[in-house]
Amino acid sequence: MTSSEAVILSSTRAGVRTLTLNRPERLNAANDALLLALTEEVLAAGTDPGVRVVVITGAGRGFCAGQDLGDVSGRDMTFTEHLQATYNPLIRAIRGLDKPVVTAVNGVAAGAGASLALCGDIRLWSASAMLIEVFSNIALVPDSGSTWLLPRLVGYHRAFELMALAERVGAQDGLRLGLCEHVYPDETFAADVQAYAERLAARPAHALALTKRALNAALTGTLDEALDREAELQQLAGDHWEHLEGVTAFKEKRAAEFVRGE
Known part of the structure:
Protein backbone atom coordinates (compact mmCIF):
# COMPACT_ATOMS: atom_id res chain seq x y z
CA MET A 1 0.00 0.00 0.00
CA ALA A 202 21.69 -10.09 8.43
CA ARG A 203 21.42 -12.93 10.94
CA PRO A 204 20.57 -16.55 9.91
CA ALA A 205 16.86 -16.39 9.06
CA HIS A 206 16.18 -20.13 9.24
CA ALA A 207 17.88 -20.49 12.60
CA LEU A 208 15.99 -17.49 14.00
CA ALA A 209 12.68 -18.91 12.78
CA LEU A 210 13.38 -22.15 14.63
CA THR A 211 14.52 -20.20 17.70
CA LYS A 212 11.26 -18.23 17.76
CA ARG A 213 9.29 -21.45 17.39
CA ALA A 214 11.18 -23.04 20.29
CA LEU A 215 10.77 -20.04 22.58
CA ASN A 216 7.04 -19.73 21.91
CA ALA A 217 6.52 -23.38 22.77
CA ALA A 218 8.78 -23.25 25.82
CA LEU A 219 6.72 -20.45 27.38
CA THR A 220 3.92 -22.92 28.06
CA GLY A 221 5.79 -26.25 28.07
CA THR A 222 7.88 -28.29 30.47
CA LEU A 223 11.67 -28.57 30.61
CA ASP A 224 11.51 -32.11 29.24
CA GLU A 225 9.40 -30.94 26.32
CA ALA A 226 11.83 -28.08 25.66
CA LEU A 227 14.81 -30.45 25.67
CA ASP A 228 13.15 -32.78 23.17
CA ARG A 229 12.09 -29.89 20.96
CA GLU A 230 15.58 -28.39 21.00
CA ALA A 231 17.03 -31.69 19.85
CA GLU A 232 14.55 -31.89 16.96
CA LEU A 233 14.97 -28.28 15.88
CA GLN A 234 18.75 -28.46 16.19
CA GLN A 235 18.75 -31.18 13.56
CA LEU A 236 16.72 -28.96 11.23
CA ALA A 237 19.17 -26.13 11.83
CA GLY A 238 22.22 -28.34 11.39
CA ASP A 239 20.95 -29.65 8.05
CA HIS A 240 20.46 -26.14 6.65
CA TRP A 241 23.03 -24.31 4.51
CA GLU A 242 23.25 -21.52 7.10
CA HIS A 243 25.00 -23.86 9.51
CA LEU A 244 27.61 -24.86 6.95
CA GLU A 245 28.20 -21.20 6.12
CA GLY A 246 28.57 -20.30 9.80
CA VAL A 247 31.08 -23.08 10.45
CA THR A 248 33.01 -22.34 7.26
CA ALA A 249 33.18 -18.63 8.09
CA PHE A 250 34.41 -19.43 11.60
CA LYS A 251 37.19 -21.62 10.23
CA GLU A 252 38.14 -19.02 7.63
CA LYS A 253 38.06 -16.24 10.25
CA ARG A 254 35.60 -14.09 8.30
CA ALA A 255 32.09 -12.77 8.84
CA ALA A 256 29.38 -15.25 7.88
CA GLU A 257 27.13 -14.33 4.95
CA PHE A 258 23.63 -15.44 5.83
CA VAL A 259 21.79 -13.47 3.14
CA ARG A 260 21.54 -15.03 -0.29
CA GLY A 261 18.93 -16.12 -2.80
CA GLU A 262 17.01 -18.97 -1.20
Whole structure:
Protein backbone atom coordinates (compact mmCIF):
# COMPACT_ATOMS: atom_id res chain seq x y z
CA MET A 1 0.00 0.00 0.00
CA THR A 2 1.38 3.36 -0.96
CA SER A 3 -1.60 5.71 -0.85
CA SER A 4 -1.61 8.30 1.91
CA GLU A 5 -5.20 7.18 2.56
CA ALA A 6 -4.13 3.64 3.38
CA VAL A 7 -4.55 2.68 7.04
CA ILE A 8 -1.32 0.65 6.82
CA LEU A 9 1.72 1.93 4.92
CA SER A 10 4.21 -0.69 3.75
CA SER A 11 7.80 -0.23 2.62
CA THR A 12 10.78 -2.56 2.28
CA ARG A 13 14.50 -1.80 2.49
CA ALA A 14 17.44 -4.17 2.97
CA GLY A 15 15.16 -7.09 3.85
CA VAL A 16 13.20 -5.04 6.41
CA ARG A 17 9.45 -4.67 5.83
CA THR A 18 8.14 -1.66 7.75
CA LEU A 19 4.41 -1.58 8.42
CA THR A 20 3.20 1.80 9.64
CA LEU A 21 -0.17 2.29 11.31
CA ASN A 22 -1.51 5.32 9.43
CA ARG A 23 -4.25 7.07 11.38
CA PRO A 24 -2.09 9.78 12.93
CA GLU A 25 -5.01 12.13 13.53
CA ARG A 26 -6.40 9.48 15.93
CA LEU A 27 -3.03 8.50 17.43
CA ASN A 28 -3.42 5.38 15.26
CA ALA A 29 -6.40 4.15 17.26
CA ALA A 30 -7.45 0.85 15.75
CA ASN A 31 -10.56 0.34 13.68
CA ASP A 32 -11.55 -2.81 11.82
CA ALA A 33 -9.93 -1.65 8.59
CA LEU A 34 -6.57 -1.07 10.29
CA LEU A 35 -6.59 -4.37 12.18
CA LEU A 36 -7.57 -6.47 9.19
CA ALA A 37 -5.11 -4.68 6.90
CA LEU A 38 -2.25 -5.09 9.40
CA THR A 39 -3.00 -8.81 9.78
CA GLU A 40 -3.01 -9.19 6.00
CA GLU A 41 0.30 -7.34 5.69
CA VAL A 42 1.96 -9.42 8.42
CA LEU A 43 0.88 -12.65 6.75
CA ALA A 44 2.03 -11.37 3.35
CA ALA A 45 5.45 -10.52 4.79
CA GLY A 46 5.68 -14.07 6.08
CA THR A 47 5.44 -15.50 2.57
CA ASP A 48 7.68 -12.92 0.87
CA PRO A 49 11.23 -14.34 0.50
CA GLY A 50 12.60 -10.81 0.23
CA VAL A 51 11.44 -9.98 3.78
CA ARG A 52 13.64 -11.12 6.65
CA VAL A 53 12.40 -8.81 9.44
CA VAL A 54 9.07 -7.04 10.02
CA VAL A 55 8.86 -3.70 11.82
CA ILE A 56 5.53 -2.38 13.11
CA THR A 57 5.38 1.30 14.02
CA GLY A 58 3.01 4.26 14.01
CA ALA A 59 2.68 7.41 11.94
CA GLY A 60 2.86 10.76 13.68
CA ARG A 61 3.31 11.11 17.42
CA GLY A 62 1.59 7.93 18.59
CA PHE A 63 2.12 4.20 18.21
CA CYS A 64 -1.45 3.04 18.83
CA ALA A 65 -3.99 4.53 21.24
CA GLY A 66 -5.94 1.27 21.38
CA GLN A 67 -9.43 0.64 20.10
CA ASP A 68 -11.20 3.48 18.31
CA LEU A 69 -14.34 3.42 20.44
CA GLY A 70 -16.28 5.38 17.86
CA ASP A 71 -15.78 2.56 15.40
CA VAL A 72 -17.58 0.02 17.60
CA SER A 73 -20.15 2.24 19.29
CA GLY A 74 -23.65 0.96 18.68
CA ARG A 75 -22.47 -2.01 16.66
CA ASP A 76 -24.47 -5.23 16.83
CA MET A 77 -21.49 -7.36 17.82
CA THR A 78 -20.39 -8.78 21.17
CA PHE A 79 -16.99 -8.02 22.70
CA THR A 80 -16.04 -11.66 22.18
CA GLU A 81 -17.02 -11.62 18.51
CA HIS A 82 -15.08 -8.42 17.94
CA LEU A 83 -11.88 -9.73 19.53
CA GLN A 84 -12.09 -13.07 17.72
CA ALA A 85 -12.59 -11.32 14.37
CA THR A 86 -9.92 -8.61 14.65
CA TYR A 87 -7.32 -8.46 17.43
CA ASN A 88 -6.84 -12.17 18.13
CA PRO A 89 -5.96 -13.10 14.52
CA LEU A 90 -3.46 -10.22 14.45
CA ILE A 91 -1.67 -11.23 17.65
CA ARG A 92 -1.60 -14.87 16.52
CA ALA A 93 -0.18 -13.83 13.14
CA ILE A 94 2.64 -11.84 14.76
CA ARG A 95 3.56 -14.47 17.33
CA GLY A 96 3.33 -17.27 14.77
CA LEU A 97 5.34 -15.52 12.06
CA ASP A 98 8.55 -17.38 11.24
CA LYS A 99 10.41 -14.08 11.03
CA PRO A 100 11.47 -11.60 13.73
CA VAL A 101 8.91 -8.89 14.42
CA VAL A 102 10.13 -5.58 15.86
CA THR A 103 7.55 -3.30 17.46
CA ALA A 104 8.90 0.24 17.20
CA VAL A 105 6.94 2.25 19.76
CA ASN A 106 7.21 5.89 18.75
CA GLY A 107 4.68 7.35 21.19
CA VAL A 108 1.69 6.33 23.28
CA ALA A 109 0.73 2.64 23.27
CA ALA A 110 -2.52 2.27 25.18
CA GLY A 111 -5.01 -0.53 25.70
CA ALA A 112 -4.85 -2.98 22.81
CA GLY A 113 -2.07 -0.78 21.46
CA ALA A 114 -0.04 -1.76 24.52
CA SER A 115 -0.69 -5.41 23.72
CA LEU A 116 0.52 -4.82 20.17
CA ALA A 117 3.63 -3.06 21.47
CA LEU A 118 4.48 -5.95 23.79
CA CYS A 119 3.95 -8.80 21.32
CA GLY A 120 7.00 -8.11 19.18
CA ASP A 121 10.06 -10.35 19.41
CA ILE A 122 12.08 -7.16 19.91
CA ARG A 123 10.56 -3.98 21.37
CA LEU A 124 12.27 -0.67 20.57
CA TRP A 125 10.94 2.52 22.18
CA SER A 126 11.51 6.18 21.48
CA ALA A 127 12.33 8.44 24.40
CA SER A 128 8.76 9.78 24.34
CA ALA A 129 7.12 6.34 24.21
CA MET A 130 4.57 5.53 26.88
CA LEU A 131 2.65 2.34 27.63
CA ILE A 132 -0.69 2.34 29.44
CA GLU A 133 -2.87 -0.68 30.25
CA VAL A 134 -5.87 1.60 30.20
CA PHE A 135 -8.67 -0.99 30.19
CA SER A 136 -9.67 -0.57 33.84
CA ASN A 137 -10.43 3.12 33.23
CA ILE A 138 -13.49 1.99 31.28
CA ALA A 139 -14.09 -1.10 33.45
CA LEU A 140 -12.85 -3.64 30.92
CA VAL A 141 -10.38 -6.53 31.08
CA PRO A 142 -6.99 -6.28 29.33
CA ASP A 143 -7.14 -8.17 26.05
CA SER A 144 -5.25 -8.82 22.79
CA GLY A 145 -2.71 -10.88 24.69
CA SER A 146 -1.80 -8.48 27.49
CA THR A 147 -2.78 -10.88 30.28
CA TRP A 148 -0.39 -13.45 28.78
CA LEU A 149 2.43 -11.11 27.78
CA LEU A 150 2.75 -8.63 30.63
CA PRO A 151 3.05 -11.01 33.63
CA ARG A 152 5.74 -12.95 31.77
CA LEU A 153 7.72 -9.74 31.52
CA VAL A 154 7.20 -8.10 34.91
CA GLY A 155 5.63 -10.81 37.10
CA TYR A 156 2.04 -11.27 38.24
CA HIS A 157 1.94 -8.62 40.95
CA ARG A 158 3.46 -5.75 38.97
CA ALA A 159 1.31 -6.67 35.97
CA PHE A 160 -1.81 -6.58 38.12
CA GLU A 161 -0.87 -3.19 39.53
CA LEU A 162 -0.21 -1.72 36.08
CA MET A 163 -3.56 -3.04 34.88
CA ALA A 164 -5.59 -2.19 37.98
CA LEU A 165 -4.33 1.38 38.31
CA ALA A 166 -3.79 2.05 34.59
CA GLU A 167 -0.34 3.40 35.44
CA ARG A 168 1.62 5.16 32.71
CA VAL A 169 5.03 3.62 32.00
CA GLY A 170 7.55 5.94 30.34
CA ALA A 171 10.52 4.85 28.27
CA GLN A 172 13.14 4.61 31.00
CA ASP A 173 10.82 2.73 33.34
CA GLY A 174 9.84 0.50 30.43
CA LEU A 175 13.50 -0.30 29.85
CA ARG A 176 14.05 -0.97 33.56
CA LEU A 177 11.01 -3.27 33.75
CA GLY A 178 11.97 -5.20 30.63
CA LEU A 179 9.08 -3.94 28.49
CA CYS A 180 11.54 -2.93 25.79
CA GLU A 181 15.08 -3.83 24.77
CA HIS A 182 16.33 -0.37 23.77
CA VAL A 183 15.31 3.29 23.98
CA TYR A 184 16.41 5.72 21.25
CA PRO A 185 16.14 9.51 20.94
CA ASP A 186 12.98 10.76 19.25
CA GLU A 187 14.88 12.66 16.60
CA THR A 188 16.84 9.60 15.41
CA PHE A 189 14.28 6.91 16.23
CA ALA A 190 13.32 5.86 12.70
CA ALA A 191 16.95 5.62 11.60
CA ASP A 192 17.94 3.74 14.76
CA VAL A 193 15.10 1.25 14.29
CA GLN A 194 16.06 0.66 10.65
CA ALA A 195 19.71 0.13 11.58
CA TYR A 196 18.77 -2.36 14.31
CA ALA A 197 16.36 -4.21 12.02
CA GLU A 198 19.02 -4.46 9.31
CA ARG A 199 21.42 -6.03 11.83
CA LEU A 200 18.70 -8.55 12.64
CA ALA A 201 18.04 -9.15 8.93
CA ALA A 202 21.69 -10.09 8.43
CA ARG A 203 21.42 -12.93 10.94
CA PRO A 204 20.57 -16.55 9.91
CA ALA A 205 16.86 -16.39 9.06
CA HIS A 206 16.18 -20.13 9.24
CA ALA A 207 17.88 -20.49 12.60
CA LEU A 208 15.99 -17.49 14.00
CA ALA A 209 12.68 -18.91 12.78
CA LEU A 210 13.38 -22.15 14.63
CA THR A 211 14.52 -20.20 17.70
CA LYS A 212 11.26 -18.23 17.76
CA ARG A 213 9.29 -21.45 17.39
CA ALA A 214 11.18 -23.04 20.29
CA LEU A 215 10.77 -20.04 22.58
CA ASN A 216 7.04 -19.73 21.91
CA ALA A 217 6.52 -23.38 22.77
CA ALA A 218 8.78 -23.25 25.82
CA LEU A 219 6.72 -20.45 27.38
CA THR A 220 3.92 -22.92 28.06
CA GLY A 221 5.79 -26.25 28.07
CA THR A 222 7.88 -28.29 30.47
CA LEU A 223 11.67 -28.57 30.61
CA ASP A 224 11.51 -32.11 29.24
CA GLU A 225 9.40 -30.94 26.32
CA ALA A 226 11.83 -28.08 25.66
CA LEU A 227 14.81 -30.45 25.67
CA ASP A 228 13.15 -32.78 23.17
CA ARG A 229 12.09 -29.89 20.96
CA GLU A 230 15.58 -28.39 21.00
CA ALA A 231 17.03 -31.69 19.85
CA GLU A 232 14.55 -31.89 16.96
CA LEU A 233 14.97 -28.28 15.88
CA GLN A 234 18.75 -28.46 16.19
CA GLN A 235 18.75 -31.18 13.56
CA LEU A 236 16.72 -28.96 11.23
CA ALA A 237 19.17 -26.13 11.83
CA GLY A 238 22.22 -28.34 11.39
CA ASP A 239 20.95 -29.65 8.05
CA HIS A 240 20.46 -26.14 6.65
CA TRP A 241 23.03 -24.31 4.51
CA GLU A 242 23.25 -21.52 7.10
CA HIS A 243 25.00 -23.86 9.51
CA LEU A 244 27.61 -24.86 6.95
CA GLU A 245 28.20 -21.20 6.12
CA GLY A 246 28.57 -20.30 9.80
CA VAL A 247 31.08 -23.08 10.45
CA THR A 248 33.01 -22.34 7.26
CA ALA A 249 33.18 -18.63 8.09
CA PHE A 250 34.41 -19.43 11.60
CA LYS A 251 37.19 -21.62 10.23
CA GLU A 252 38.14 -19.02 7.63
CA LYS A 253 38.06 -16.24 10.25
CA ARG A 254 35.60 -14.09 8.30
CA ALA A 255 32.09 -12.77 8.84
CA ALA A 256 29.38 -15.25 7.88
CA GLU A 257 27.13 -14.33 4.95
CA PHE A 258 23.63 -15.44 5.83
CA VAL A 259 21.79 -13.47 3.14
CA ARG A 260 21.54 -15.03 -0.29
CA GLY A 261 18.93 -16.12 -2.80
CA GLU A 262 17.01 -18.97 -1.20
